[in-house]
Amino acid sequence: METGSNEPKSRYRQYLEVVTGPLxxxxxxxxxxxxxxxxxxxxxxxxxxxxxxxMTFGPGDSTEAASMYEDLADLFERSAADGTPIREIFGENPVEFVEAFAQNYSVGSWIGRERERLTSAIERAAGENTGKEERTV
Structure with missing residues (x-):
């Protein structure tokens, strides 16, 4: 394992990151x-x-989540600097806004995997050929 500065990580740091995630x-x-x-x-x-x-519906991958939250901070810092009203950021439906925002960061999302799993199960139950190999869970 390497750190960003191309120095090898200590065994302690390697163990710590296995337990807690990347520092x-x-x-x-x-x-x-x-x-x-x-x-x-x-x-x-x-x-x-x-x-x-x-936290509930966003990406499960920590690196992807970090990027998403940084982009969220960027959006709101710019909006605050420009004086953009909150309702103008969100529109009439805050859930629609956050769902559209989160779709850009779907890597590792458990909800995305479960949606795919549900769709595949229904296709199999309906006798439709999904073109995917069946996996037993």
Missing amino acids: QDKRRWRQYKARVKELPENYRTAVEALERYL
Whole structure:
């Protein structure tokens, strides 16, 4: 395993990352949280609501999730700087907004895998050839 600076990781760090996940992703998360903390209160409240939703339905891959949250911070920092009203960011349906936003980061998403699994099961049950090999679970 290599670190970003091409130095070998210590055995302790390798073990720690196996247990807790990549330390770089943790740094990215802390940086994201610091950025959100600096937002005006109404934007921060909106981001925190999105964050709660995305924790459940967002990507399961930590690197993909880190990118998604950084992009979320970018969006709200720009919106706050431009004075864009919250409702203008979200539109009339906040769920539609967050679903469209999250679709850009579907790698590792458990909900995406379950949707595919459901679709395949229904196709098999209906006798349709899905063109995929059947796996037993």
